[in-house]
Amino acid sequence: MSDKHAIQLTVNGVPYDVTVDQSQNLSGALRNGTGLTGTKEGCDDCECGACMVLLDGSPVNSCSYLAVQAQGRDITTVEGLADGDDLHPLQRNILEHGGVQCGFCTPGMLMSARALLDRNPNPSNEEIRIGLSGNLCRCTGYARILEAVEATAVELG
Amino acid sequence: MSFTIATSLDEALASIAAGARPIAGGSDLVVGARQGKFDLPAELVAIDRIESLATIDVGADETSIGSGVTHSRLMEDGVIVDNFTAIADAAALVGSPSTRNVGTIGGNVMNSSPAMDTGAPLVVLGAEAELTTSSGRRRVGLDELWTGPGQHSAAADELCTALLLPNRPANSGSAYVRLEYRRAMEIAVVGAAAAITLDGDNIDSIRVALTAVAPTIIEVAGLDSLVGRPLDDASLAEIAEAASGQATPISDLRASDAYRRHTIGVMARRAAEAAARRASGETIAVPVNRALGIGAAS
Numbered sequence: 001m002s003d004k005h006a007i008q009l010t011v012n013g014v015p016y017d018v019t020v021d022q023s024q025n026l027s028g029a030l031r032n033g034t035g036l037t038g039t040k041e042g043c044d045d046c047e048c049g050a051c052m053v054l055l056d057g058s059p060v061n062s063c064s065y066l067a068v069q070a071q072g073r074d075i076t077t078v079e080g081l082a083d084g085d086d087l088h089p090l091q092r093n094i095l096e097h098g099g100v101q102c103g104f105c106t107p108g109m110l111m112s113a114r115a116l117l118d119r120n121p122n123p124s125n126e127e128i129r130i131g132l133s134g135n136l137c138r139c140t141g142y143a144r145i146l147e148a149v150e151a152t153a154v155e156l157g
Numbered sequence: 158m159s160f161t162i163a164t165s166l167d168e169a170l171a172s173i174a175a176g177a178r179p180i181a182g183g184s185d186l187v188v189g190a191r192q193g194k195f196d197l198p199a200e201l202v203a204i205d206r207i208e209s210l211a212t213i214d215v216g217a218d219e220t221s222i223g224s225g226v227t228h229s230r231l232m233e234d235g236v237i238v239d240n241f242t243a244i245a246d247a248a249a250l251v252g253s254p255s256t257r258n259v260g261t262i263g264g265n266v267m268n269s270s271p272a273m274d275t276g277a278p279l280v281v282l283g284a285e286a287e288l289t290t291s292s293g294r295r296r297v298g299l300d301e302l303w304t305g306p307g308q309h310s311a312a313a314d315e316l317c318t319a320l321l322l323p324n325r326p327a328n329s330g331s332a333y334v335r336l337e338y339r340r341a342m343e344i345a346v347v348g349a350a351a352a353i354t355l356d357g358d359n360i361d362s363i364r365v366a367l368t369a370v371a372p373t374i375i376e377v378a379g380l381d382s383l384v385g386r387p388l389d390d391a392s393l394a395e396i397a398e399a400a401s402g403q404a405t406p407i408s409d410l411r412a413s414d415a416y417r418r419h420t421i422g423v424m425a426r427r428a429a430e431a432a433a434r435r436a437s438g439e440t441i442a443v444p445v446n447r448a449l450g451i452g453a454a455s
Contacts, residue, residue, distance in 0.1 A: 003158035003199075022158050023190070023197045046188050046256065047342055058229075058258040064187045065259070068160045069180070069203050112254065133341030134253025 007071050011036060012080030020067045026060075027051040029067035030077060038078035038107045042136075049135030052108035053077050059115045059134070078107035081114065089155050090114060093148040101139030109135050113149045122153055162203045166210065166318065170291045172202035174314045179204045181225055182259025184252070185268045210263070210318060213237065221287070222320045224263020229254070231262060231275075238443055241322060242435060243278035243331035243350045243428075249444035250274055250333075253341050263317045266302070269309045269373070276303075276374035277350035277366035278333045284322045288315040296321060303373040328361070329354040330435025332445045334428045335368065336420050338411075340452045345369045346412045347421045349400065351428035355436045358387050365396060365429060370404035370421045377403055377425065388433045396429050397422035427451075 003022040018033030027041045042050035044063045051063040054076035081088035116131030128149050163169035178198035190197040210225030231237050231248035238245045265275045285296040302309050335348035348368030354361040365377040377399050406417035431445045441448050
């Protein structure tokens with residue numbers, strides 16, 4: 001039997017028909033199957049968080065999640081944050097606070113932050129640190145990312 | 158090759174009987190396969206959408222935690238936090254929020270790592286694993302289930318469907334502490350769980366189990382001599398000495414065997430102290446590691 005699976009992934013509310021190997025990870029299926037390349041693949045080992053997407057609203061490392069297992073789930077990627085040309089407040093704040101340098105971790109950071117604020121609109125500094133604890137950044141030293149999330153929480157109040 | 162998403166336990170058990178391997182969050186299976194430790198099984202059945210596996214049921218005598226309950230839920234569920242607190246302590250330390258969202262207690266148990274965080278809490282709380290096939294189910298003690306690093310005694314057609322825990326008597330408390338070098342995405346250097354029931358100021362029962370110091374999670378033997386005594390410095394010293402003495406740790410990149418042997422005594426002592434404080438009615442927030450200041454400064 002072939003290991004190819006014709007599946008449908010619902011990404012940011014849009015259904016995509018993709019054909020994947022059984023072992024295909026979700027991050028690869030998103031990047032190569034749907035053309036949504038905002039999701040990054042860093043460590044491919046569930047450590048760095050660059051591949052973070054939301055499955056039914058909860059953050060998941062898409063590098064280590066099988067694409068076939070994501071059928072029927074609502075997948076949200078970084079492309080689902082902005083409203084047309086209007087950036088999501090998290091995106092705007094991470095830019096304005098200098099929380100982006102090379103930018104590779106940014107999509108994953110944004111998705112973890114989004115999930116955190118959806119669940120806890122007024123997080124403490126410690127809660128933000130825990131919420132982002134699965135995301136590594138090699139550039140910023142994290143402080144400005146934390147400031148951006150705090151500012152967004154205040155803004156969305 | 159096949160991949161099935163099961164929506165009922167019967168469907169999953171039929172697939173497993175036909176040779177499929179169960180996958181819940183995949184946080185061990187997919188990660189391990191991508192690391193090249195093994196090939197991803199050709200026949201897979203996803204069990205993460207089976208509602209009956211994702212329940213926590215409190216019965217008259219025991220509580221059943223479905224094998225599909227995630228770490229995210231364990232760390233916040235009222236039944237677990239109030240009555241089986243050491244499990245919540247452990248679940249809150251696993252990986253990161255995303256790991257905890259997909260990782261399940263059943264997966265943690267059946268992965269059978271000696272460094273698993275929920276294992277020592279389950280042991281001190283007297284848990285048994287419920288193993289189910291298409292034709293029946295049985296209960297097995299965890300000391301019988303775990304046979305070595307990554308090894309267990311369950312048959313290929315058996316699915317772990319629940320962890321069964323006797324309900325706790327009054328004046329009981331439990332805690333899990335872990336030595337860690339950082340506060341997220343960490344694996345236990347060593348860890349210890351304790352469950353204590355008090356009779357006034359004295360110990361009525363005590364169990365201590367150890368993480369990452371032997372081929373499996375092990376329970377510390379010989380603590381019966383503490384029953385009827387207070388948990389004072391002498392008692393705590395005996396617990397630490399017993400833990401260090403019974404540990405048979407290895408050296409690896411995280412720590413030397415000598416360091417592990419020393420620090421497991423410290424962790425066992427701290428777990429027992431925290432369990433006794435909870436047994437006496439004090440609330441210590443989950444995970445107790447934070448209250449004790451273990452791990453790198455934030």
